[in-house]
Amino acid sequence: MYDKIIPPTSGTKITFKNGEPIVPDNPIIPFIRGDGTGIDIWPATQKVLDAAVAQAYKGQRQISWFKVYAGDEACDLYGTYQYLPQDTLTAIKEYGVAIKGPLTTPVGGGIRSLNVALRQIFDLYACVRPCRYYAGTPSPHKNPEKLDVIVYRENTEDIYLGIEWKQGSEIGDRLIKILNEELIPATPEHGKKQIPLDAGIGIKPISKSGSQRLVRRAIKHALQLPKHKQQVTLVHKGNIMKYTEGAFRDWGYELATTEFRQECVTERESWILSNKEKNSEISPEDNARQIDPGYDALTQEKKAQIVKEVETVLNSIWHSHGNGQWKDKIMVNDRIADSIFQQIQTRPDEYSILATMNLNGDYLSDAAAAIVGGLGMGPGANIGDACAVFEATHGTAPKHAGLDKINPGSVILSGVMMLEYMGWQEAADLVKHGLGQAIANSQVTYDLARLLEPPVEPLKCSEFAEAIIQHFV
Ligand SMILES: NC(=O)C1=CN([C@@H]2O[C@H](COP(=O)(O)OP(=O)(O)OC[C@H]3O[C@@H](n4cnc5c(N)ncnc54)[C@H](OP(=O)(O)O)[C@@H]3O)[C@@H](O)[C@H]2O)C=CC1
Ligand SMILES: O=C(O)CCC(=O)C(=O)O
Ligand SMILES: [Mg+2]
Secondary structure, eight states, X not given: OOSSOOOOSSOBOOEEETTEEEOOSSBEEEEEOOSTTHHHHHHHHHHXXXXXXXXXXXXXXOOEEEEEOOTHHHHHHHXXXXXXXXXHHHHHHHHOEEEEOOOXXXXXXXXXXXXXXXXXXXXXXXXXXXXXXXXXXXXXXXXXXGOEEEEEEEOSOGGGGOOEEOTTOHHHHHHHHHIIIIITTTSGGGTTOOOOTTOOEEOOOOOXXXXXXXXXXXXXXXXXXXXXXXXXXXXXXXXXXXXXXXXHHHHHHHHHTTTTTTTEEEHHHHHHHHHHHHOTTOOHHHHHHHHSTTXXXXXXXXXXXXXXXXXXXXXXHHHHHTTTGGGGSEEEEEEEHHHHHHHHHHSGGGOOEEEEOHHHHHHHHHHHHHHTTOGGGOOOEEEOSSOEEEOOSSOOOGGGTTSSOSOOHHHHHHHHHHHHHHTOHHHHHHHHHHHHHHHHTXXXXXXXXXXXXXXXXXOOHHHHHHHHHHTOO
């Protein structure tokens, strides 16, 4: 079955039923060490996770790690350009749950991202990146503890599908010609627009099915959160990209108000309902005027549309959502992407789950991690219906590689997400507690040490892992 790797002799595999993992007490879990700082981070992570499982379950449970290869390490073992060997894909498919360090992607040319490839190959459509604050972590923000968000990033499509043509390539030039001469002129709304002849071209597909399965997972997650965090914000740039990002928003609302009708209320619905609650005699026109500030300047047609929206909401959900019942539902709202970048800084406590497309989610997860302490504190998971691969938000940080210096916190916390996904909550809690205590005691790596006031002597990557373990109890 495998060419160059051998699975552990003890342990069994995790299986899946209805998208949920069924986890034995001794699961085999493949891991990819990763390029660059992976060499420092992975051993630290493995040590912490093993110690937590040992302490939590006293030998009743343990992970059998299965080393698999990707990136530079894979080329060393399998040969030139063998960045993602079949052995690795077979192992992840077979064992279902894996964890990885970061992998290098060259800019401009060369191989396409191995990280993205893994997400696409295993259809890991939800990239889940929680950003929460651990007390004592230095932050550029005055109240970083107010940020507690989970980025839910669509992980398989958008421009990350990687369908693009280089400037001057034969197919790229043909495509531009067809677009300029046939398809754009045939679309009246595009007027006389033309694509520059010296352009590179990329394709941005956003599908209804892809958008809705991501939003579905985000809403199901919101249902598990404490009441005050039960909110899903659809983040998009739909004012500019109407049929891709705008459609994502519309499909998200459609899903929330059909599949989750009893559980969800949209922000606009909540305004309509609360206007009626404040004044039971309010006319649909006045209600429309209050939810749309520019109402009086609108065309008759647009006004009629909003009045109809008000009437439809009141007729269809007043009985189930009115009289304040909507306050117990999941709030689904939307924000334009550029705005949400300032909102998470100025009004962080107003947000919970941020569901968005691939590129927005990539940017947003680094930005949110910065608020709670930087990329050393940004865990993540790539989740599908029959597989999950856990990995940090950050990359290989090559300048720090091999120095036993980098913060392993993000991969360790990705391991915590993995333990929680497996239902091993006791072990996950030990790690979170240990990490929180280490930070609270200013036992931190260089990235956090330099921001503390006064600065403290940094721990090495491996020493930070030790400190976490010492703080388990
Ligand atoms: N999922 C993945 O595997 C990902 C891979 N990549 C790839 O990684 C490579 C390098 O990307 P780059 O843009 O430099 O981004 P990186 O995230 O690798 O690093 C950028 C900077 O972020 C800080 N940082 C990163 N990781 C940590 C950590 N664990 N602890 C503390 N600080 C950290 C460091 O800042 P400072 O030096 O200021 O301390 C580092 O120089 C690229 O090839 C990229 O494609 C990128 C993102 C994700
Ligand atoms: O794959 C890469 O090299 C970068 C991916 C990335 O930045 C991310 O997934 O956050
Ligand atoms: Mg990124």
